[in-house]
Amino acid sequence: MSKKVSILLIYTGGTIGMVKDHPSETLRAFDFNKLVSKIPELSQLECKIESISFKNPIDSSNMNPSHWVSIATIIEEHYNRFDGFVVLQGSDTMSYSSSALSYMLENLSKPVIFTGSQLPIGDLRTDAKENLITSIQIAALQENNRAVIQEVCLYFEYKLYRANRTTKINAEHFEAFTSLNFPALVESGVHLKINQNYLLKNQKNKKLTVHKVMDTNVAIFKLFPGFSRELLQGLLNIQNLKALVFETYGAGNAPTDDWLISDLKEAIKNGLHIVNVTQCSGGSVIMGRYSTSEELKRLQLIDGGDITTEAAITKLMYLLGSGVSHKSFRTIFETSIRGELT
Incomplete structure (x- = not known):
């Protein structure tokens, strides 16, 4: 019997982790320890989910290289315990953050998937649930006890992209990101369509190396x-x-x-x-x-x-x-x- 795949959610801040306090109509940070009660569909996924949140969740407009180092360090510290990682942050600087992490995580052999949403998780028409559920599902994909995705990606509105190929193109549509120079790695429909030919593979079986010095000059x-x-x-x-x-x-x-x-x-x-x-x-x-x-x-x-x-x-x-x-x-x-x- 194969072991249950384990996924770590890393919440840095952003709309996806917010719920609306209806009496006041203000947004407040969501308790990710109560994730399954908010999204019961997650219990149908055949994987174990744990979460870590930034002590002080930040708006993605305040994201900077020190936060990228924090994300990379969390992944480094938990790399051997988990089979995949889903990073939740605001969408405004997500292409910058995910691109940075792609360079910082050398010899990556497990999925690191960034996602977020345009509407809070508790909204009636939210895109947060689909983005989160499918990101976790893709991060949990295994073949011959190896991760199918072995790179840093960005998932939004039914498509998984290579992170360092993405650009945010729309502030209002659910389809907020595009990758015009490289095809989607996975497309989500009735089934998950995986474009195997476009995936990066860590053939070397080298140990993960995490680079934490980013020069901002x-x-x-x-x-x-x-x-x-x-x-x-x-x-x-x-x-x-x-x-x-x-x-x-x-x-x-x-x-x-x-x-x-x-x-x-x-x-x-x-x-x-x-x-x-x-x-x-x-x-x-x-x-x-x-x-x-x-x-x-x-x-x-x-x-x-x-x-x-x-x-x-x-x-x-x-x-x-x-x-x-x-x-x-x-x-x-x-x-x-x-x-x-x-």
């Missing part, structure tokens, strides 16, 4: 028609800035003004890592495809390919925190290390 600059030299220089001259996500137009294009090229060239010469990432939700940077990106290619900006901004900024934090040498930084960034790049 990074920035994002989004191009827009009419941005000034003073604005860009103000950013490039920030003390201790080490890396920049440069959000360009279309397939990696930027204005061809001489001052822009010379300022970027000087910044790179001074050691700044600049990653060219498209502003578009989908598609890829292809430097040199148009004349408006030829100079960026000559400057040897790091090619972001089809990486999302969320995955790019967190990858920079991770690589800088890991002490990657300046010489090999570009090569490592342009290499897919957790499935974040095609």
Whole structure:
């Protein structure tokens, strides 16, 4: 007889863990120790569920790398006791958090699934129950006593995505996230449709390594028609800035003004890592495809390919925190290390 699969819920905060106090109409944090009484359907899942909550649950707008380290540490401390992990947080910064965790958890061989909801768990039309139930069900999937999912994912509105491929696209619809450059890993309908060909597998059987140093000396600059030299220089001259996500137009294009090229060239010469990432939700940077990106290619900006901004900024934090040498930084960034790049 095989042992019962055990899942650990980690509640950091967010709408999914809230219930409405109907007399006052205010939201208050839900007691996850009473989860089954609130969602009796969970008792039908053939798995054991335990939960841990942040002492002070936070709104996801307040999420920062210290909280990512807290989540990673909880997973590290309970890794051998549980077969899978479901992280509950607010959706606003979920793509950033889950992307960060994908880098921080090296040699992961168990599922870590982020989910949340647009409506509180006690609302009549809530999406919280489906998101939570299916996330737990997917986290519990086993084949030959091994987890089917062996990576950090994000589940929302009937689809499981690779976390570092996601972007939040809607603040009101239940379908809040998308992954335009990579297919869904699992689709939930009458049955769970698992797209096996797209799953990451930990073939090495190496021990989990948890990276807890994230260097936040990074920035994002989004191009827009009419941005000034003073604005860009103000950013490039920030003390201790080490890396920049440069959000360009279309397939990696930027204005061809001489001052822009010379300022970027000087910044790179001074050691700044600049990653060219498209502003578009989908598609890829292809430097040199148009004349408006030829100079960026000559400057040897790091090619972001089809990486999302969320995955790019967190990858920079991770690589800088890991002490990657300046010489090999570009090569490592342009290499897919957790499935974040095609």
